[in-house]
Amino acid sequence: MKLKFKTLMLLSITTATLLGFTSCKKETYSTTRTSLVSIFEDYNKNNEIKNTADTIVLDNDQMFVDWSWQKFLWLTSNTKDNVPVFMKELKQVNDFGEEIKIDFLKKKGLPSSYIKDGKLPLILDLYQQADGTKLSGKSDSLVRYSIHANDGILEMFNSPDALSIISQAAKILKNDSLKRSIRESKNQYPVGATEIKIAWIKTSQVVDSTKTFNITAIVNKPNKNPGENYNNVELQRMSMIGFHIFTVTAEHPEGVWSTFDQRDLAPDRTSFHGNPVNSKSDQYTLFDGSSVGNTEDGIIQDKTTLTPKVKNKVFQSYPEGVRYNQKSKGMEVIKEDKEFADMIKSSNELAKKALTNVKVKIWANYKLVGSIWSKTNAPINELLDGDLSKPYGIDNGQSFGSLHLANVTMETTFQKEGMNCFTCHSMNNNLYRTNTSQKINVKSPLISSHLFEKYAELKAALLAIQGVAKTGMYEKSDTNRNNIDEINKLKNSIRESSREEARELLKK
Numbered sequence: 001m002k003l004k005f006k007t008l009m010l011l012s013i014t015t016a017t018l019l020g021f022t023s024c025k026k027e028t029y030s031t032t033r034t035s036l037v038s039i040f041e042d043y044n045k046n047n048e049i050k051n052t053a054d055t056i057v058l059d060n061d062q063m064f065v066d067w068s069w070q071k072f073l074w075l076t077s078n079t080k081d082n083v084p085v086f087m088k089e090l091k092q093v094n095d096f097g098e099e100i101k102i103d104f105l106k107k108k109g110l111p112s113s114y115i116k117d118g119k120l121p122l123i124l125d126l127y128q129q130a131d132g133t134k135l136s137g138k139s140d141s142l143v144r145y146s147i148h149a150n151d152g153i154l155e156m157f158n159s160p161d162a163l164s165i166i167s168q169a170a171k172i173l174k175n176d177s178l179k180r181s182i183r184e185s186k187n188q189y190p191v192g193a194t195e196i197k198i199a200w201i202k203t204s205q206v207v208d209s210t211k212t213f214n215i216t217a218i219v220n221k222p223n224k225n226p227g228e229n230y231n232n233v234e235l236q237r238m239s240m241i242g243f244h245i246f247t248v249t250a251e252h253p254e255g256v257w258s259t260f261d262q263r264d265l266a267p268d269r270t271s272f273h274g275n276p277v278n279s280k281s282d283q284y285t286l287f288d289g290s291s292v293g294n295t296e297d298g299i300i301q302d303k304t305t306l307t308p309k310v311k312n313k314v315f316q317s318y319p320e321g322v323r324y325n326q327k328s329k330g331m332e333v334i335k336e337d338k339e340f341a342d343m344i345k346s347s348n349e350l351a352k353k354a355l356t357n358v359k360v361k362i363w364a365n366y367k368l369v370g371s372i373w374s375k376t377n378a379p380i381n382e383l384l385d386g387d388l389s390k391p392y393g394i395d396n397g398q399s400f401g402s403l404h405l406a407n408v409t410m411e412t413t414f415q416k417e418g419m420n421c422f423t424c425h426s427m428n429n430n431l432y433r434t435n436t437s438q439k440i441n442v443k444s445p446l447i448s449s450h451l452f453e454k455y456a457e458l459k460a461a462l463l464a465i466q467g468v469a470k471t472g473m474y475e476k477s478d479t480n481r482n483n484i485d486e487i488n489k490l491k492n493s494i495r496e497s498s499r500e501e502a503r504e505l506l507k508k
Contacts, residue, residue, distance in 0.1 A: 040354035068258035097451035109231035125220035137205035152193030161187035169460035199242030199409035212239035242409030257421035286314035317415035321370025321402025370402025388422035
C-alpha cells in the first residue's frame, strides 16, 4: 500500500459518540488538517486532550498512527476528579463483559474499608493471557490485567443480532443435527465503541517506577476461580506496562487495533538467526541480561508450567509489528513495510521529545508498538468472509498496518510470523469450543470482541441446559447456590476451552 505522509486534526467527540450513539455528520480528512506535533503540544499545555473524533474517516497510514496516539493519551489522561479517563468514562468489566460492581464484591468478602467515597479502586484478579500463559517479573510477581469497555460495546450484547446468535447457538447445542454455523451481520458495534485491556505489575518490580504510571489497586490472589472470593485481597501499588485498544471508527466496523508498551520492558529482536537478542542489559522489567542464553524460548510457552520456557527472557520479536526478511542476517524490514515502520518510530521519538510538561511527561516513557485495520469502507461481506489476519491483496487477506502485531505483556507467546490482533479477534470465529465436534462457527461483527464471545457462549450454554437466560453474576435473581456454582463451573470451562483454541492457533 502506498503510504502518504499527511497530517491530521482530530476533533473532540461528543459524549453520545463515546457511548456509541451518534448522528453526527461524517467529517472528512480535508477539513481536519494539523500534525501529531500539535496533538502533543496541546497535551503539554494543560494535561487535557480531546477524545478522537471517531466519526472522521481514517484513510491513510499517518492518520491511523496519529489517531492511535491521541486515543491512548485521552484514555490515560486525568479527569477533574484526578481519575484516569479509562476508569471514569469506561466501565471495568470481567472477562465475560459483566460490570464489576461494589455490591457483588462486598458479598464476596471485599472489606468495606477498600471502598472510598462509594467508589471502587482498580480491581486486578485476571492473571492469564489468551493461551493461559502466566507472565511474571524477576521476583515471580505476576503480571495482572484489567478490562474496560464503554456502552458502545456493552449495550450491543442485548442487540437483536446478539440475541439471535445466542438463541441459535442454544438450539444447536441441544440438537447436533442442526447446521453448526451462524451468520449475523445487520448489527455492528457503533462508531466510538471502545474496549481496552491493560497490563499491570507490582511497582516494586519495574526497573524505574518514575517512568511508569502507578496506581493503587485491589489485587486478588491467584486461584482457580478468579473473581469469586475477595476475602484475601491486598491493596498494592501497581504500574501500567501494556495498553491494548480496540475502537470502531467511521467506515471501519472491524475496528482499529492499537497497542502500547512501556519502553523499559524488554529488548527488541536483533536477528532471526542464532540468539535473537544481543542485549546484556539488566535494565528491563521482563528481561534479565545477566543470565545465560537469549533464545527463542523466552517467548515460547512451556506446555506444563504455562509460562515462557525460559523465564525473564521476554523480547519484542516484531518491533513496530511489521514484516521482516527472515533470510537476512539482521532485522531487515521488507520494502513494502519500511515506510510504515519508520512512521511508527518517528511518532515514538516525537512523543519522547515533545511530552515534556511535568504533568504529562510520564507518557513519553511509553511507545506505540503498532496498529492494524482493514480497507476503509470495505463491504461487510468481504470482512465476514475474508481473512482479516492476512495482508490485503494476498489470497483473501483484508488488513493493513502492523501485520505481525503483538504486545509483549499480553500476547507474549503469540509473537510469531503472520500473527496479529485479527488472528483471534476475527469476525469469523468459533463461538462454542468444548471440543472439535461441538464448534459453532459464527460470522458477525460482534464476535470480534472476546467479551461478547464469552458472554454469548455462557448465555447459550445456560439456555441449552436450563432453558433460562439469567446469567449475569451481578443480577438479582432467585437462583439457588447450586445454580450459582453451576454458572461458575461453566465459566471456568469456557475460559479453558478458549485457551485451548488459542494454543491450537500457536501450533499452526
